[in-house]
Amino acid sequence: MTHPLINPADPPDRQRQKLLQIVDVLMRRVEQETDDGGRAYQQFQRAVLLEDEVRERTRELERALDLLNATNARLAEATAEAEAARQNLASAIETVQEGFALFDAEDRLVMCNSRFGMHMSDLRDHLVPGLTFARFVELASRSAFLELPPGESAESWAVGRMRRHADRHVMFNVQTVGDRWLQVSEHRTQDGGTVILQTDVTDIIRLERQERGKLLDDQARMIRATLEHISQGVGIFDAQARLVGWNGRLGALLAVPAGRFRIGVSFDTLSEALGAQFSLNDGMTLERIAAWVHGSRPRSALTFELRGGAEIVLAVLAEEMPDGGFVMSFSDITAERRALRDIAEANETLERRVVGRTAELAEALGRAEQANAARARFVAAASHDLLQPLSAAKLFLASLTDVGLSPEAQATLAKAENALLSVEGILDALLDISKLESGRASVDVGPVPVGQILARLADEFAPLAAAKGLRLTVRPSNATVTSDPTYLRRILQNLIGNAIRYTERGRVLVGARPSGGGLRIEVADTGPGIPEAEQANVFREFHRLNARASASEGMGLGLAIVERAATLLGHPLTLRSAPGRGTRFTLTLPRAVADYPVGSPLPDIPDDGALNPDGRIVCLVENDPDMRRALCHLLEKWRLEVIDLETGEEALSLLDEIGILPDRFLIDHDLGDGIDGLALLSQLRDRYGPVSARLLTAVRSQALEAVCAAAGVTILRKPVDAAALAAFVLGAD
Missing domain, CATH: 3.30.450.20 (PAS domain)
Incomplete structure (x- = not known):
């Protein structure tokens, strides 16, 4: 086994010294002897490389030592800071006026101040770090300074205290000897530990007792005074x-x-x-x-x-x-008993008077029923009389559409037509709202062009929105829905009017969009919004959310009418709103196919009279002179031959005399004292067979609609719509 010349465990200086010695020896050997194979030179080269490696290792070790020294310095600083923070925390909790204790997640005491448990001095020696919470409760329950509630033992008190400890936040009062009281507040920390605060509330409780005593004395005096009065x-x-x-x-x-x-x-x-x-x-x-x-x-x-x-x-x-x-x-109750006796004595006299009075009331009831019937007839007549001149005015305006008026006059004429349409809608609504409230409302459900209603409402509300500085946007629509046009217009009119009334700045947006097989009409505003607690109340009668709205701006009936009309028609109505974020009402309606294109203009009238090449004749039977003149004026403007008559009897007599059957019949239903429109149509059919006719009427009655449907008669309602009239008199058979 060979031993390395350089021991890596040696200090850098020792390694460097060894390398220098090795280099010195090698150099001497190179100078003293010659090596044919160049081994001495190779060893020299290895020595040089080894010296460079040792030098690099020395630098790395020096850098590691510097990093270690810096880390040790930072660790010492952190330890000092932690110790300082602990000292500051201990000093801080010591300055707290309440008793303070901190238990860790394992319910062991971490630290507490000197005021913690000061009302139970026999616990002080036990309050050391590591004390379990259960042991603390046990010691407190057996403390000589604890005043247990009547009928409660130390064991039951400890059980109740541990039960409270299971909650995240606890606050209760504890009585100690000397009539002193502690308020204990216990809160759970994020790491599962527990913080306990003990506050001396003796003065507060004693003051409450005094105030309660004074209150009881005052109440006793008040009760006494009340009893005496x-x-x-x-x-x-x-x-x-x-x-x-x-x-x-x-x-x-x-x-x-x-x-x-x-x-x-x-x-x-x-x-x-x-x-x-x-x-x-x-x-x-x-x-x-x-x-x-x-x-x-x-x-x-x-x-x-x-x-x-x-x-x-x-x-x-x-x-x-x-x-x-x-x-x-x-x-x-002496007076009451005496009064009962007097009443009993008077009963016999009253019974005799009741018999006579009953007869008088029966007579009065008959007169009241007659008056009620007369009132019903008056309302029906008044509605007819109001709609007759309105219909005539609409027809006169319709006849002016192609007389060469200037663009400004045409625009004014269009505004006037829209205004008359609004008046018409208001009159219809006034007649129907009472029925809606009483549950006797009748609806006329059919195809309704949404675009026409939205355009009229846009013209009606545009000046009001402009006066308030609001931007009113009503998006056009070519959709047709199945609804009652009067109630649909009334619903949208109330929703748009409310939006403008309660919006102080911003805009009001009205638009229609497809939704499945139906159509959603939305009215949205940038107003103050409706709190969730008030969203059900806004549909109540006479309820106005914004108290600043004056009586002239509405009596709080608009949304009540909207909800009832929508329910009557089966149109779901939803409300979405939030304070400060505006309000959006959504009305969902079923789609339908229009009888005629939405917004279709009246037929153009050529100057050469080619509109009526076959000399079509229209027989008009109308007892109201203004309505008759207006219809004649419009029909003649369309190059039609018009036979205008006042009564049904005159119509039958004249047709027998001239021996010509007109191509179209326009017959008013209410023709005065003679035969009515339905009876006249029946006689015409008996004499001449099927005839092309329309029954003109301002009456909205399910009974009349049922009779007309059974007889195969089509109704053209007043005020007469010029487009619908043109479609009948100018259309193909």
């Missing part, structure tokens, strides 16, 4: 049936000598005095009352009456108190 006589008895309190009214009612009323007198003594002056009502005896007073608890309330002489009647109510005592109240 009530009209009933009140007697308070303890669990042994001894008198402990009463008011002056009791003595006045019972006429018992003042000497009988004193603290501690038994109820039996007072009962004897009562039996001498009063009689009891039927079925009640003094023995039964005594049995209730001295009977087992709990006792149900006891009521009876005392009668003194021929006039005085006292109602007595006895009720048990939580402490086993009872209270008796005595009320003077």
